[in-house]
Amino acid sequence: xxxxxxxxxxxxxxxxxxxxxxxxxxxxxxxxxxxxxxxxxxxxxxxxxxxxxxxxxxxxxxxxxxxxxxxxxxxxxxxxxxxxxxxxxxxxxxxxxxxxxxxxxxxxxxxxxxxxxxxxxxxxxxxxxxxxxxxxxxxxxxxxxxxxxxxxxxxxxxxxxxxxxxxxxxxxxxxxxxxxxxxxxxxxxxxxxxxxxxxxxxxxxxxxxxxxxxxxxxxxxxxxxxxxxxxxxxxxxxxxxxxxxxxxxxxxxxxxxxxxxxxxxxxxxxxxxxxxxxxxxxxxxxxxxxxxxxxxxxxxxxxxxxxxxxxxxxxxxx
Amino acid sequence: xxxxxxxxxxxxxxxxxxxxxxxxxxxxxxxxxxxxxxxxxxxxxxxxxxxxxxxxxxxxxxxxxxxxxxxxxxxxxxxxxxxxxxxxxxxxxxxxxxxxxxxxxxxxxxxxxxxxxxxxxxxxxxxxxxxxxxxxxxxxxxxxxxxxxxxxxxxxxxxxxxxxxxxxxxxxxxxxxxxxxxxxxxxxxxxxxxxxxxxxxxxxxxxxxxxxxxxxxxxxxxxxxxxxxxxxxxxxxxxxxxxxxxxxxxxxxxxxxxxxxxxxxxxxxxxxxxxxxxxxxxxxxxxxxxxxxxxxxxxxxxxxxxxxxxxxxxxxxxxxxxxxxxxxxxxxxxxxxxxxxxx
Numbered sequence: 001x002x003x004x005x006x007x008x009x010x011x012x013x014x015x016x017x018x019x020x021x022x023x024x025x026x027x028x029x030x031x032x033x034x035x036x037x038x039x040x041x042x043x044x045x046x047x048x049x050x051x052x053x054x055x056x057x058x059x060x061x062x063x064x065x066x067x068x069x070x071x072x073x074x075x076x077x078x079x080x081x082x083x084x085x086x087x088x089x090x091x092x093x094x095x096x097x098x099x100x101x102x103x104x105x106x107x108x109x110x111x112x113x114x115x116x117x118x119x120x121x122x123x124x125x126x127x128x129x130x131x132x133x134x135x136x137x138x139x140x141x142x143x144x145x146x147x148x149x150x151x152x153x154x155x156x157x158x159x160x161x162x163x164x165x166x167x168x169x170x171x172x173x174x175x176x177x178x179x180x181x182x183x184x185x186x187x188x189x190x191x192x193x194x195x196x197x198x199x200x201x202x203x204x205x206x207x208x209x210x211x212x213x214x215x216x217x218x219x220x221x222x223x224x225x226x227x228x229x230x231x232x233x234x235x236x237x238x239x240x241x242x243x244x245x246x247x248x249x250x251x252x253x254x255x256x257x258x259x260x261x262x263x264x265x266x267x268x269x270x271x272x273x274x275x276x277x278x279x280x281x282x283x284x285x286x287x288x289x290x291x292x293x294x295x296x297x298x299x300x301x302x303x304x305x306x307x308x309x310x311x312x313x314x315x316x317x318x
Numbered sequence: 319x320x321x322x323x324x325x326x327x328x329x330x331x332x333x334x335x336x337x338x339x340x341x342x343x344x345x346x347x348x349x350x351x352x353x354x355x356x357x358x359x360x361x362x363x364x365x366x367x368x369x370x371x372x373x374x375x376x377x378x379x380x381x382x383x384x385x386x387x388x389x390x391x392x393x394x395x396x397x398x399x400x401x402x403x404x405x406x407x408x409x410x411x412x413x414x415x416x417x418x419x420x421x422x423x424x425x426x427x428x429x430x431x432x433x434x435x436x437x438x439x440x441x442x443x444x445x446x447x448x449x450x451x452x453x454x455x456x457x458x459x460x461x462x463x464x465x466x467x468x469x470x471x472x473x474x475x476x477x478x479x480x481x482x483x484x485x486x487x488x489x490x491x492x493x494x495x496x497x498x499x500x501x502x503x504x505x506x507x508x509x510x511x512x513x514x515x516x517x518x519x520x521x522x523x524x525x526x527x528x529x530x531x532x533x534x535x536x537x538x539x540x541x542x543x544x545x546x547x548x549x550x551x552x553x554x555x556x557x558x559x560x561x562x563x564x565x566x567x568x569x570x571x572x573x574x575x576x577x578x579x580x581x582x583x584x585x586x587x588x589x590x591x592x593x594x595x596x597x598x599x600x601x602x603x604x605x606x607x608x609x610x611x612x613x614x615x616x617x618x619x620x621x622x623x624x625x626x627x628x629x630x631x632x633x634x635x636x637x638x639x640x641x642x643x644x645x646x647x648x649x650x651x652x653x654x655x656x657x658x659x660x661x
Binding site for chain 2: 094
């Protein structure tokens with residue numbers, strides 16, 4: 001009895017402690033398994049960003065680097081400048097103009113990619129399954145080559161002594177080359193060419209799942225072709241369109257190889273502006289501030305875009 | 319590729335040897351990539367029984383960052399003129415007094431009293447060059463030796479110009495054209511410069527570092543250029559003429575210097591003295607394709623170098639100007655003008 005009295009709680013304690021140990025082990029395993037991921041995010045995500053954040057609130061050091069003095073100059077500088085003539089602080093539009101150029105270029109690229117990419121994706125999605133893969137394969141082929149090389153190829157096509165101009169002169173359509181390279185047109189063409197697959201693939205993924213019986217049904221109900229597109233196909237492909245637009249817009253915003261090569265480097269893009277501050281301008285805090293403002297803007301537009309997309313999406317389901 | 323593999327192997331060798339500080343008969347050189355003649359190194363190794371390792375960098379700033387961290391294990395570095403000034407100021411260079419070495423007499427007198435190392439207590443010349451522009455003489459037939467071709471071009475060059483995408487090179491050329499001093503913080507003069515640059519930019523086709531490609535593809539007929547690039551572009555387009563503008567132009571010089579705390583200080587001094595011999599200087603020029611500052615090296619240099627107007631300056635040209643690093647105040651103003659020009 002005595003032994004039983006002692007036995008009972010012991011087993012209970014043993015049991016509960018083994019449960020606790022098991023739970024602890026599980027929790028430890030979970031943390032251990034998560035550790036590489038968390039460590040990676042911390043080391044290559046959070047830590048460098050914190051350095052950028054801290055640097056943006058300091059003063060530039062001698063000959064590059066920073067000096068440990070708290071300062072908000074970097075952010076003030078973005079919007080205001082001391083007038084070169086009378087030393088008053090006045091509103092400056094230089095940086096806003098560079099922001100706007102980058103944004104409008106990215107927007108234009110996204111729209112052009114959508115206009116070309118959507119029909120392409122639709123075409124592929126309506127092919128017999130066996131042939132779809134071949135088409136997708138063709139879309140991904142340019143990805144096998146480095147972006148820089150593809151951009152150079154574009155350079156060779158567009159330049160004064162390039163493929164287009166030389167063949168036009170050869171057949172006698174023009175006497176002197178049409179200057180196409182080093183214009184905004186060339187930059188946009190280069191960006192559209194580079195990012196088109198990012199638009200086609202997600203839209204294709206959406207359209208592939210689309211039940212084409214719905215399209216047939218709407219035709220049966222006397223919908224016009226345009227109505228079918230507007231009321232059936234586009235709403236159902238919306239997640240793909242949204243994903244495609246985001247995937248094209250964001251890299252276009254930060255693009256600088258393409259604008260530098262095809263635009264002739266006469267206008268700064270955001271990427272070049274940031275690079276300038278870390279290089280010749282020797283103003284690391286200002287460079288950090290621009291990088292952060294750009295990141296916040298992209299994040300805000302992304303969040304609002306997703307919210308907007310989600311709200312539009314919900315009633316469509318209902 | 320071969321040199322890349324070589325430098326990788328050397329870098330590996332270096333990390334292995336860094337631990338054993340000042341092991342007898344070693345020397346660790348940290349130079350610009352693809353800028354050291356292996357033949358010259360071999361000669362030095364045989365002469366003094368020293369084992370040399372070489373590592374490469376791609377910009378003065380990269381080199382500075384690495385050296386500032388400390389413990390790099392390098393003995394010799396080859397910084398540009400303004401970087402020597404910065405490194406002396408920061409106390410990163412050893413005062414080895416090359417001006418008391420036996421071969422110092424070989425240095426061309428004009429390279430002794432330079433702003434970055436007055437009297438040469440820390441460094442000696444390695445290679446030097448100029449930043450000007452080169453123009454197609456069949457397109458433009460007039461006098462090329464004026465900056466007006468960049469900032470107020472004749473009709474045949476309008477829209478056919480490439481400028482370097484380099485803040486200092488463009489602004490300094492502009493200041494020379496307006497006859498205003500360098501490292502300028504005079505706001506009235508800078509305002510005039512700003513207006514002049516914006517007006518001139520309308521006539522420029524591109525602003526890019528890839529000078530040779532722009533010229534040989536005939537995208538432009540005039541390009542701001544370093545002398546070495548101009549010489550290489552002329553190979554493909556023989557009608558190019560390198561200008562030495564009467565208003566003046568920028569020169570640059572890379573210099574051999576010894577790092578403070580160099581593990582192999584004596585060998586580094588031997589190397590410095592060796593680099594002042596005409597043989598070593600000529601070997602370096604033949605490899606890197608620029609002029610050196612050592613007298614008597616010309617007879618041993620390749621003929622295509624000594625006959626190149628880009629490398630050997632005509633007597634009529636003004637002396638190249640070496641521009642010191644400007645203050646942060648001036649740099650901030652320049653960055654504003656540059657941003658304004660490129661917005």
